[in-house]
Amino acid sequence: MSIEYPDGATPLDPDEMEGLKFKHVTTRGQLDHLEQANIQDGLVWLQRNKDTDILNEGFVRELHKRLFGDVWAWTGTFRQTEKNIGIDPVQIGVQLRILLDDTGFWIENGTYEPLEAAVRFHHRLVYVHVFPNGNGRHARIMADAMLTKLLKVDPIDWAGGYDLQAMNERREQYIQALRAADGGDIKLLMRFVSDE
Numbered sequence: 001m002s003i004e005y006p007d008g009a010t011p012l013d014p015d016e017m018e019g020l021k022f023k024h025v026t027t028r029g030q031l032d033h034l035e036q037a038n039i040q041d042g043l044v045w046l047q048r049n050k051d052t053d054i055l056n057e058g059f060v061r062e063l064h065k066r067l068f069g070d071v072w073a074w075t076g077t078f079r080q081t082e083k084n085i086g087i088d089p090v091q092i093g094v095q096l097r098i099l100l101d102d103t104g105f106w107i108e109n110g111t112y113e114p115l116e117a118a119v120r121f122h123h124r125l126v127y128v129h130v131f132p133n134g135n136g137r138h139a140r141i142m143a144d145a146m147l148t149k150l151l152k153v154d155p156i157d158w159a160g161g162y163d164l165q166a167m168n169e170r171r172e173q174y175i176q177a178l179r180a181a182d183g184g185d186i187k188l189l190m191r192f193v194s195d196e
């Protein structure tokens, strides 16, 4: 299958493509559809799961498996290849641990308002880029789980009526805001998630 990727997406390498569980898939549209169905099931699992112990490696990996595990064989396992986004793969375990610990600290101490804590957490999670694929969607759902389960506030309206997986104005703003956050400036990302 040849996949066209929107700007800011992570291309899969041939080994990772091997992990596709549906061998008949020939288009990006079919793949999106399969992933979307899997994500729906994952979200049902997430809602039913009353566990609030979510800021740990085990939960981060389990959620990824629940969201994408029907479609891909390598879900829940750390990325092993270099991508155009993300840290060196050998650093993933340690950096994820630091991020989860920092996030727990912010929550305990009220370091940031809930929305800012979720935005900072989301950005750093996609920046680490834990998995070969699905990091954007997984990290948006993780941020929402943190908001709803731990901080007891509403989730973020990420897509704002658009399809955030497709190339459109809203995705362009989102990717630009993440790039600004890579440079330490989270204002754009805060504006992106604030409904104005």
Ligand SMILES: Nc1ncnc2c1ncn2[C@@H]1O[C@H](COP(=O)(O)OP(=O)(O)O)[C@@H](O)[C@H]1O
Pocket: 008, 009, 010, 011, 085, 123, 126, 127, 131, 132, 133, 134, 135, 136, 137, 138, 175, 178, 179, 182
């Ligand atoms: N410059 C960047 N800095 C941090 N994160 C980024 C950057 N560019 C893209 N991303 C994130 O990476 C995601 C793409 O990674 P990918 O693993 O393909 O996730 P998905 O398959 O869910 O879209 C984007 O949706 C976005 O969340």
Ligand SMILES: [Mg+2]
Pocket: 009, 010, 133, 134, 135
């Ligand atoms: Mg992707």
